[in-house]
Every structure is written in C-alpha cells, then in structure tokens.
Amino acid sequence: MDSGTLSGIITAVLMAAFIGIIGxxxxxxxxxxFDHAARLPLDAERRDAEKGRNGQ
Incomplete structure (x- = not known):
C-alpha cells in the first residue's frame, strides 16, 4: 500500500465521520x-436575577 492509497483511505474515513456527525x-x-441546551444560559440569567431580587 503506497502513500496515495493510505491518504485516500484516511480521507474517506474522515469524510464518513464528518457526514455522520452532521447527521x-x-x-x-x-x-x-439541543433546544434544552440552548435555553440553559437564559435559565441561568433568570435564576441569577431571581436571587438578586430575593436578596440572597
């Protein structure tokens, strides 16, 4: 197996992994x-604001 074949195999494997991650x-x-993770910063800000209002 020469370096061109090995390079082609590695490229194909990495492309398949990339497509799998996108999928x-x-x-x-x-x-x-993902929707839950996207709301986490907003929930933290609301929690911090409530703590400030309650004087804790």
Whole structure:
C-alpha cells in the first residue's frame, strides 16, 4: 500500500465521520436535547436575577 492509497483511505474515513456527525447533529431525535441546551444560559440569567431580587 503506497502513500496515495493510505491518504485516500484516511480521507474517506474522515469524510464518513464528518457526514455522520452532521447527521447526528441535525437528527430530529436530538432536537429536544439541543433546544434544552440552548435555553440553559437564559435559565441561568433568570435564576441569577431571581436571587438578586430575593436578596440572597
């Protein structure tokens, strides 16, 4: 196996991994988890504001 073949195999494997990650990220099954993660900073700000109002 020469370096060109090895380079081609590595490129194909990395491309398949990239496409797999893209598929995982845009999967409808993951939408609920990503929506929850997207709200975390806003929930933290609200929690901090409530603590400040309560004098804690």
């Amino acid at each position: 995982w990220a845009y999967s409808k099954r993951r939408k609920k988890d």
